[in-house]
Amino acid sequence: MALSKQEWLALEKKANELRNLCLDTTYWAGSGHIGGGMSVMDIMTVCYHKYMHIKVEDPNWEDRDRFILSKGHAGIAYAPVLCDLGFNDKEMLKTFNLSGSKMGMHLDSNKVVGVDASTGSLGHGLSIGVGTALAARLLKKDFKTFVVLGDGELDEGSNWEAAMSAAHYKLTNLITFVDRNHNMIDGNTEDVMALEPLADKWEAFGFIVKKIDGNNIKELCEAIDFAYENETDKPVLILCDTVKGCGIDFIEGDFRWHYGAFDDEKYENGKKALEKSYAARIERVEKEAE
């Protein structure tokens, strides 16, 4: 599925809209996991707006592709994606994190329409994805399962149990992403608990690893195309090098923005930063598009 310039521009526009909606939600909620929300937004945009087969009018359609956000704290980015698609009323975003809301910071699959798995406790998503991928095979269904892992989350040993099983069962209908934004609550991943050499680890666990710039929509599309065309019996892991807080320059790459609050001034500055970042991305498309 080659990416046309028009499509690339449309995806950039959508990613920018969703980043703005994520910032709005953080502002409405008073605070949120905006750092990891911004780093993962391009991955979610590309999955939901180019690749995944879903039916907004039939959210539990049994043949739909599954999306499992294992780094469930990025719910503040995921909720805007699902509301923008129409699974839930956009007005719900104004209740995010508030008492009595259906939307807490980790989205509940029994309360928020379109969520395929309730996540938040880290190290659970890949196992669930292995389960849906195995079920697809057994039920002779073509749907694919997309799982997005955080990098800090990979400290949890359960991921590696799941990784072993994905390779063991040769789950080529499972596409796994790591949002490698290099930061976790207490600091840089390499300072807290070193993950590198991360690609080697996944390869050793039986995956084909595609290492890309995870905030580059074209590279994301190429990597997913690669996973779709994979004719080996190994599952594909897309190792997405990303920037925590991507798009808001004054929080980018700063682990302290794993979770943070936006007052009026920061919100206005955040909006301006997103505008600037979007312009730069469009310029890149103009230069690089075929």
Add this chain to the structure above:
Amino acid sequence: MAGGLSYTAEQSTSLSTAEIYGQALVELAEAHPEVVALTADLAKSTKIGDFQKKFPDRFFNVGIAEQNMFGVAAGMAKAGLVPFLSTFSQFASLRSADQLHTDLCYQNVNAKVIATHSGTSFGQAGSTHHAICDLAVTRSIPNLTVICPADGYETYNAVMAAYNTPGPFYIRINRGFDRVLYKDADYGFELGKAVEVHEGTDLTIIACGSCVFQAFQAAEFLEKADGLKVRVLDMHTIKPLDKEAVLKAVMDTRRIITVEDHTVIGGLGSAVAEVVVESGKGCAFKKLGIQDTFAPIGLHEDIMSTIGIDSNGIIEAVREVMKADFEEDNDWDDEF
């Protein structure tokens, strides 16, 4: 619905509870293509080898990785399969407790945990393999139905009830050859309803699992030796608890003893005590089980004897509670 239990009482005495589970699962799988089985390198120990032979494509051994097994099962259930997960109770309730809580129960998926080697039934393996906290853990998790069957026939009924009732289940069974309590599977098993296995009006023993048979033997003996009429309730469903049966026991007998192969903190005894205390009615009460300690190593029957949950221990406790009446006076000197 499967065709019913196709083996006899004679076979039931020669098959372990886990083997009966294995047979029940095969029956279910023959009738329902969506039933799948998972284990964590314990296919042999949890007796689901027959399932593996008959339905190799529906059998998943995830290796020694319980956390992954629970997550995988949740994913399968979300996609329309009905997974039965089997491992030792100790690992099902503690090693993968977060996955049980979040993946199975919070998401309220249709997955069934068959936790074998429960209580001290894997006695010689020691405390690493004794599951003495699992009822306390599992009964506190919302959405989860918790069953502790008394024998093989009840295990069969519990497995069938689990299949026929949507939502997550935790069924705790023993390792070994449990004494057979029922003549067959047709004794009116109903989820959440205790079975009165011995009539009585002097005292009520509320038991679960292998302790029910011991309580039944104790009641038979006490009737002959002491002329006591002891009611025995098989409280197979720990959650939702049959509160009505507990209250009726308070009303009719005013003396209750609970018996479980589990710590006395948080399990059946605690569940019953909550009902009694909230009723505000006076009742002499004693909890038999493991008294906030790790159990010794040994054969299951020896451990049951040591911790006082075999028929001898129960008889002794009944005699004690028959003497220790509940107090209605205002004298607290003997309490502190």
